[in-house]
Amino acid sequence: MKPEKEIVIELEDVHKSFGSQKVLDGVSLKILAGTTTVIVGASGQGKSVILKHMLGLLKPDSGQVRVFGRDLAQCNKADMRQIRSSFGVLFQNIALFDSMNVYDNVALPLRERTRSNEKQVRVAVEEKLALMGLEGQEDKFPAQLSGGMKKRVGLARALMLDPKVVFFDEPTTGLDVNKSNEIYRLFYRTQQQLNYTAVIVSHDVPKIFKLSDYVALIANSRMHGPLSPEVFQLSDNPLIRDFVLETMGPIYSSETEESLLYETF
Amino acid sequence: MHTCVNIMDRKVGVAIMKSVTKYIARLGSETMYFFAWYGRLGLFLLTSVFALLRPPYKIMPVIRQIHFIGANSLYVIVFTGLFTGMVLGLQGYYTLNKFGSIGFLGAAVAISLIRELGPVLAALMVIGRAGSAICAEVGIMRNSEQIDALECMAIDPFRYLIAPKLLAALISMPLLVCIFDVVGIFGGYLVGVHLFDVGAGAYFQGMYQNVVWQDLEMGFVKSFVFGLLMVWISSARGFYLHLERDGGFGAQGVSRTTTKAVVMASVAVLVWDYLVSAIML
Numbered sequence: 395m396k397p398e399k400e401i402v403i404e405l406e407d408v409h410k411s412f413g414s415q416k417v418l419d420g421v422s423l424k425i426l427a428g429t430t431t432v433i434v435g436a437s438g439q440g441k442s443v444i445l446k447h448m449l450g451l452l453k454p455d456s457g458q459v460r461v462f463g464r465d466l467a468q469c470n471k472a473d474m475r476q477i478r479s480s481f482g483v484l485f486q487n488i489a490l491f492d493s494m495n496v497y498d499n500v501a502l503p504l505r506e507r508t509r510s511n512e513k514q515v516r517v518a519v520e521e522k523l524a525l526m527g528l529e530g531q532e533d534k535f536p537a538q539l540s541g542g543m544k545k546r547v548g549l550a551r552a553l554m555l556d557p558k559v560v561f562f563d564e565p566t567t568g569l570d571v572n573k574s575n576e577i578y579r580l581f582y583r584t585q586q587q588l589n590y591t592a593v594i595v596s597h598d599v600p601k602i603f604k605l606s607d608y609v610a611l612i613a614n615s616r617m618h619g620p621l622s623p624e625v626f627q628l629s630d631n632p633l634i635r636d637f638v639l640e641t642m643g644p645i646y647s648s649e650t651e652e653s654l655l656y657e658t659f
Numbered sequence: 660m661h662t663c664v665n666i667m668d669r670k671v672g673v674a675i676m677k678s679v680t681k682y683i684a685r686l687g688s689e690t691m692y693f694f695a696w697y698g699r700l701g702l703f704l705l706t707s708v709f710a711l712l713r714p715p716y717k718i719m720p721v722i723r724q725i726h727f728i729g730a731n732s733l734y735v736i737v738f739t740g741l742f743t744g745m746v747l748g749l750q751g752y753y754t755l756n757k758f759g760s761i762g763f764l765g766a767a768v769a770i771s772l773i774r775e776l777g778p779v780l781a782a783l784m785v786i787g788r789a790g791s792a793i794c795a796e797v798g799i800m801r802n803s804e805q806i807d808a809l810e811c812m813a814i815d816p817f818r819y820l821i822a823p824k825l826l827a828a829l830i831s832m833p834l835l836v837c838i839f840d841v842v843g844i845f846g847g848y849l850v851g852v853h854l855f856d857v858g859a860g861a862y863f864q865g866m867y868q869n870v871v872w873q874d875l876e877m878g879f880v881k882s883f884v885f886g887l888l889m890v891w892i893s894s895a896r897g898f899y900l901h902l903e904r905d906g907g908f909g910a911q912g913v914s915r916t917t918t919k920a921v922v923m924a925s926v927a928v929l930v931w932d933y934l935v936s937a938i939m940l
Contacts, residue, residue, distance in 0.1 A: 449811050471815075478813040489808035493796075506814045509715075551812075 399426040401463075402559055402591050403448050405617075408457035410443060417443050419615035420457070425559075430585065430592040431620055432602050434637065435612035441595040442486065444612065445563055448593065449483065450474050479507065482552035482590070486563040488544045490536040496523070496547050497532035503554040522550040526580060542573035546580065553584055560585075562594040574598065578605060599641040603627070611637055692904065699902075703895040707825050710817035720823035721830075728789045728824070728890075729831030733838070735784050740772075740839035743780055744846025747771055751847070752855050761855075765862035766869035768847030769840075773870065773878045777840040779932050782885035785828075785835060786924045790893040793824060794920040797897030798913040806898070821898070825890045832886030833879055840878065877939050884935055888927045896920035 403425040410418040417440040425431050425448075435441050446452040447459050450466045459466045461477050469477065490499050500519045504510050510518070523529060526546040536544055545565060552560055565581070566574035582605060585592060596602045603609060603623035610619035611626075613633045619626060627638050751767045797820060800806050809816045844866070851857040896916050900907035907916055 451807055451810065474810075475813040475815065478811055481811055481813070483808065483811040485804055485808060487804060489804040491800075491805055491808075492803070503812050503814070506819060507812070 399428065401425070402427050402461070403593070404458075404460040405444070405447065406458045406460070408444075408447060408454040408459060410440075410447070410452065410455050416615055418447075418454070421612070421615075421617045423610060423617050423620065425591060425593055426608075427558075427591050428589060429607040430594065430605055431608045431610065432594045432596055432606040433610050433612060434597060434599055434602070434641075436637075437597070439612045440615065441597075441612055442563055445561055445593065445595050449481065449561065450478070479555070480558040482555070482557035482560040484545070484548045484552045484560070484562045484565055486567060486595075488536075488548040490544060490547060490551070492536050495533050495535050496528065496539070499536070499547060500550045500554060503551065507555060518554070522554060525584070526550045541568050542576065545569065545573075545577055549577070549580060549584070553588065553590075556588055557590055559591045559593065562592065562596070564595055564597070566596070566598050574601070578602075581605065597641070599638075600627075613637065699899060700891075700895050703821075703898065704891050706817050707821045707891070707894075710815060711822040711826055713818065717823075720819075721826050724823045724827030725831050727792075728785065728827050729835060732785050732788050732831070732835055735788055736781055736835050736839050737842050739780055739784050740777070740842035741846040743776055743839075744768060744772065744843030744848075745850045746846075747776070747843065748847035748850030748854075752851055752857065761851075761857050762861045763865050763869070764847065764851045764857050765844075765864070765866035768851070769844050769866045769870050770874055772840045772843040772847075773874045775932070775936075777836050777843060778878055778881035778885055779928060781836045781839040781882070782832065782889060782928045783925055785832065785886075786889050786893070786921055786928065789828075790889045790924050791917050791921050793890065794893040794897040794917045795913055797821075797894050798900040798907070798916050799897075801898060801900045802907070802909070802913065816898075821890075821894050824894060825887070828886040828890040829883060832889070833882040836878060836882035873939075877935070880939065881932060881935050884931055885928050888931060889924050892924040892927060893920045896923070 401424050403423075405421055405423040408418050408421045409416075421444065423431075423433075423444070433441050433444060443452060447454060447466075448461065450459075450461075450469070453467060462480070464473070464477065466474070466477075491502065494502070497519055500522055501515050504515045504518055519532075520529075523532065526549060528543065528546055528550065531539070531543065531547075536547070539547065549565075562581070566577050569577065578601070581592070584590075594602065594606070603626075606623050608620035609623050609626040610617055610621070611634050612618075618629075618631055618634050621629060621634075626634060627642070629635060629638075747768045748764065751764050751771075752761060755761045755763055755767065797806075800820070806816050806820070809819060848859070848862055851862055852859045896919060897913075900912060900916050903912065903916055905912065905915065907913070
């Protein structure tokens with residue numbers, strides 16, 4: 395990692411258990427400003443739990459979570475609100491407000507956190523919806539939208555106040571290849587435009603590697619990495635190697651594979 | 660033989676000890692849960708009141724909630740009030756007629772309604788209609804991570820979600836109780852004057868002479884307290900749905916918690932009805 399970049403989020407020896415189940419066992423991780431860090435791992439390994447620790451929605455049993463240099467455990471509600479005002483979050487289930495239409499969902503952060511009047515809100519919301527290709531969908535309710543459209547509305551809402559850090563929890567889960575690519579394109583375009591730090595939890599390997607600066611694997615309740623995507627794919631760490639082999643497969647060889655494949659039929 | 664009995668005794672002793680330990684552990688866990696829950700409930704109210712007092716003040720969310728809690732409850736309040744007044748007229752006439760004092764019918768109907776039945780029945784109806792809806796709404800928002808989303812957007816859920824409901828209930832409940840009382844008195848008038856032979860003048864004169872300011876005061880205080888209890892308990896149960904002992908998961912979790920909220924709020928209304936009456940008498 396390049397030392398000159400500012401550390402935005404730092405997890406230090408974080409332990410977390412739910413009942414008798416140990417989910418995080420001494421996890422340490424640094425997220426650098428302006429970079430994209432992808433946390434990968436099999437389902438149920440605690441990827442979303444790490445994200446919730448960074449957001450301050452969960453508190454570690456031991457260890458520290460520091461955001462912008464401040465220990466979240468020491469922060470009161472007002473401090474938390476101040477820290478979170480620099481965050482944008484795209485939840486796994488998107489968490490759109492289901493009794494509000496698309497327009498009101500996207501407008502909510504502006505209405506609640508700024509003193510913008512309705513005219514300014516309309517201009518800003520229309521701009522973000524246009525960026526996401528959602529013109530003409532303002533009056534629809536979340537239940538009337540497809541999965542991909544919901545994700546785009548969620549992204550528009552997350553980016554509404556030009557956040558410094560944006561968290562993506564499984565941004566492409568449940569989407570087909572085209573819709574996933576669309577979300578990635580939007581992510582790339584908006585990050586170029588707004589220059590935010592991104593933390594992505596995903597298992598969309600290897601596609602997600604193209605967008606990432608650093609990749610970290612969570613396995614056996616511990617963090618492995620972060621490493622650059624190239625180094626990650628060639629890592630000697632047996633857990634990383636197993637994960638890479640499992641998700642990306644060994645390098646394709648027609649001689650060894652095709653015969654095996656056909657023999658099984 | 661002797662050794663065998665000893666072993667048996669020891670086994671029975673161990674079994675008894677185990678069940679006693681289990682019982683004590685259960686008792687401890689129940690007590691902890693009880694205090695944690697009521698402590699949380701108290702903090703919830705304090706946080707909501709502070710959120711209500713903190714500027715900037717927004718009027719539109721409160722108006723929307725007044726429409727939901729107050730205006731939308733109007734039909735059920737008018738209907739319940741009318742029949743409560745009518746039945747009071749009927750029963751009052753039957754009883755007072757025995758003593759030859761039907762001139763007190765107006766006063767009896769009005770005092771019963773203003774002091775007791777108006778606030779209590781209106782509160783129970785509003786709990787059934789709006790309290791259950793508030794609990795289900797907040798509970799579903801908790802279950803579908805919408806409250807987490809608010810927190811992550813640095814929007815205080817107490818200020819955004821709970822405070823407008825609290826203020827709206829404090830404004831709506833006294834007004835609903837007033838409407839309940841007026842319609843109830845009219846119901847008593849319909850039965851007493853039109854169905855039986857009580858004079859309209861006697862009905863209203865008795866009311867005018869016997870209903871005092873303290874009666875109205877008690878009705879007002881009760882409606883205020885019951886409005887607070889309704890929103891407090893309904894929204895707190897929904898807000899802490901994820902901390903329910905059964906996990907509060909899914910549609911069943913929401914429905915179970917909503918039922919608990921309605922029962923708890925209704926019981927709280929009856930308990931506080933007694934307490935307020937006892938304090939103000």
